[in-house]
Amino acid sequence: MFAVAWIGIRGFLAVNELQAAVPLAKTAQKQIVVGDAEAAQRAADELAGHAASAASLTGDPIWRGAEVLPVIGPNLEVVRVVSASVDRIARDAVVPLASSAGTIDAGAFAPSEGSLDLQAMIDLQEPVHEARVAFDTASVALGDVADASVIGPLADARNELTAMVDETGGVVVGFDNAVRLLPPMLGADGPRDTLLLFQNNAELRSLGGVPGSMALVHADGGAVAMTQQAATGDFPVYPKRVVDMPVETRALWGENTARYVQDVTFTPQFPLAATIAREMWKRQFGTEVQSVVAVDPVMLSYLLRATGPITISTGDQLTSENAVQYLLSDVYARYPVSQQDAIFAEVASTVFASLASGSADPQALVEAVAQAGAERRILVWNADVEEQAVLAGTTIAGGLPESTDAEQAFGVYLNDMTGSKMDPYLDVQVGAGVVTCRNDGLPNYDIVVKLTNTAPADAATSLSSYVTGGGEYGTPPGSITTSVHVYSAQGTYNLGVLLDDEPVGYHPTSDSGYTLSKVVSRLAPGESAEYRFGFLGGEAGEKRTLLETTPLVYTPETLGVALSCESAIR
Structure with a gap:
């Protein structure tokens, strides 16, 4: 008592x-x-x-x-x-x-x-x-x-x-x-060089977009300066891959991932992409960088909240509200191809100069970087193993999705196969569901990816051939061809893919131990396609689903997926 x-x-x-x-x-x-x-x-x-x-x-x-x-x-x-x-x-x-x-x-x-x-x-x-x-x-x-x-x-x-x-x-x-x-x-232990990759979401790659332009940033004792800029045209097509890749990765993504600088971000593994880009920069310019950082125009728009508007030599003013539209659409409509790389380079250097000057609002700057990091719009790789270990498991490390005892993580990665700048017109919706129907308790996971081509009906003629691709790689102007790779967890099993609820041909394979399925979608203006990727869990018990996606121009809408034993792919 x-x-x-x-x-x-x-x-x-x-x-x-x-x-x-x-x-x-x-x-x-x-x-x-x-x-x-x-x-x-x-x-x-x-x-x-x-x-x-x-x-x-x-x-x-x-x-x-x-x-x-x-x-x-x-x-x-x-x-x-x-x-x-x-x-x-x-x-x-x-x-x-x-x-x-x-x-x-x-x-x-x-x-x-x-x-x-x-x-x-x-x-x-x-x-x-x-x-x-x-x-x-x-x-x-x-x-x-x-x-x-x-x-x-x-x-x-x-x-x-x-x-x-x-x-x-x-x-x-x-x-x-x-x-x-x-x-x-930033050079606390001595001079440090970092390669910046500016990804262009108008032409999708798994990690965000084609690296349309690059810059070298030199730091020493906290003093930071952008010392060199380059465009994809400054790099040759290498006769063979510049770094070795695992057999699975090479078979899935192809030799060109390590031969064309535009394709280094095909792989969803940023440490590999960064290693390839680092080697290409070294071969072309002689500088071996210690770090590689990738960013995109959406992150730049976040940074403009901190710096305020910038004006470039064309007279155009970029703000946090119009920067994405300007860089991923307006530039292609207003200026010839010969001038576009110079505009991208000037925007990058102007924003960098504004940040370095100290005029940016500190709180807004920290918030911008935090938001970009959460959305995987900034990725960081360091050659130093101990430094890179600090980033292990974080979004900015750019690794493949990691499942836990409570969460089953999936990756949805999109790559442009049109050879165009049409992806601002690609609407993407994703969702996931889980249900258990087997006596052994292994759960079924379905990942739904819905794609819609929102380009105008007359896109073939109203948009420039540079934007549509001009049919050069087999896609009719105005249409969008996209490869969709859905990575499941290690130890899970492919169950197939449905297109609008009907079985469709797909490529089941693996990469770095991860089970995955691949399909290729081609959509004319106004067309939609809904793919349902099925996977069987490797151990009994349902987990919460976590989806990691290629960073797009916008945050993709989340679909509700009501899964039953009758509707799940089995």
């Missing part, structure tokens, strides 16, 4: 402490981000007091012993885990970051007169990494009790804290990666 009363009283007090602590965590987070050191420290200290009290109240042997009891036990365990998680975050994340709040502001990541203060980033490495570890530990602990059957108010508190840990933890991971990688990439 005494033990029950003891637990009841301590549980009541612990819940009160948690109710006071969680709002303080959110308050401290906001104050840290804006750099209000004094307010952040006050909130962090108050949070730490409540969190430590909650952890102390739920950590004694009597409490732990009672966790084995039916009904009440799971509730006690969740209270203890939530209390310990809040305490860990407060002690090892919020308090150390609050003490550094005066130096944590977006300005640390924005250039000033062509240079960045690398020491400010280096000083943040230890507290930020400790915060990351704290959030990771809390995330694992909360995951262990995510499905525990507990009373409603406690379930709400657990779910609220889990959501906060997931959201804030993701920000901390990005912050940790930035302060660890940016100093060496």
Whole structure:
């Protein structure tokens, strides 16, 4: 009886402490981000007091012993885990970051007169990494009790804290990666060269688009300058591949991936694409870069939110609202092919100069890069193995999709086969469904990809032959030919592909151990095609589906897929 009363009283007090602590965590987070050191420290200290009290109240042997009891036990365990998680975050994340709040502001990541203060980033490495570890530990602990059957108010508190840990933890991971990688990439340890690839989404490749133009960025001690620019026409067609590729990858994507600079992003594996581009640049210009970074016009439009509008020598003004339309459509309509490369190069150098000058809004700049990273519009590869390991599993590493115990990840990759700049007219919708119909418990996954050619009916004559491709590669002007590759997880099985609910020919194969299916679609203006790719899971149990897609001009619409045992591909 005494033990029950003891637990009841301590549980009541612990819940009160948690109710006071969680709002303080959110308050401290906001104050840290804006750099209000004094307010952040006050909130962090108050949070730490409540969190430590909650952890102390739920950590004694009597409490732990009672966790084995039916009904009440799971509730006690969740209270203890939530209390310990809040305490860990407060002690090892919020308090150390609050003490550094005066130096944590977006300005640390924005250039000033062509240079960045690398020491400010280096000083943040230890507290930020400790915060990351704290959030990771809390995330694992909360995951262990995510499905525990507990009373409603406690379930709400657990779910609220889990959501906060997931959201804030993701920000901390990005912050940790930035302060660890940016100093060496910006020349903290000596001069550093980075190759920038500007992908053109008007002609799709798996990673985003054809690398229409490139630039060399030289950094030394935080001072950054764009020292050289080049276009695809500056590179030869190499007689044989410039780097070796795995047999599966070579068979799937072809030798041209490592012979034509325009095709290096055919493969959805950015580390391979970057290695090929790096070797081509070295052979053509003699400089061996240490890093390769790929961006696209949509990311550029995000950056223009930070820099404000820019004006180029043609008199055209680019803003965050019109940049994508200008670069992926208007340039082709207004200017001859001979002038287009120069325009792209000038836009790139002008935006770079604006960023380097220090005139960009720091907070908007950080937000722009974060959004582009989440959408895979910026990809980074480093030759240094240890540096690249920092990016493992992140969106900007550009690797193949990684499944987890809870998620089944798929990749939907699109490549232009028209030889054109028609892909701004390609509307893409994707969706996924899962159902279990077999006695062995293996689930069926269906991935739906719907393509529509939205070009005008008279595209063959109203658009230039440079945009339509002019039929040079076998596609009638105005039509769009696209290869669609859907990568499933390792250990899964191909079940076929349906086109508008009817079986269609497809190419089942694998790449780097991943099961995949390929189809080729050709659509005239106004035509649509809906493909359904079927895969059988490699182990019993359904998982949440996660779709990674080629970055397009826009974010593709998500389709609802209602899957049943009658409709699933089997």
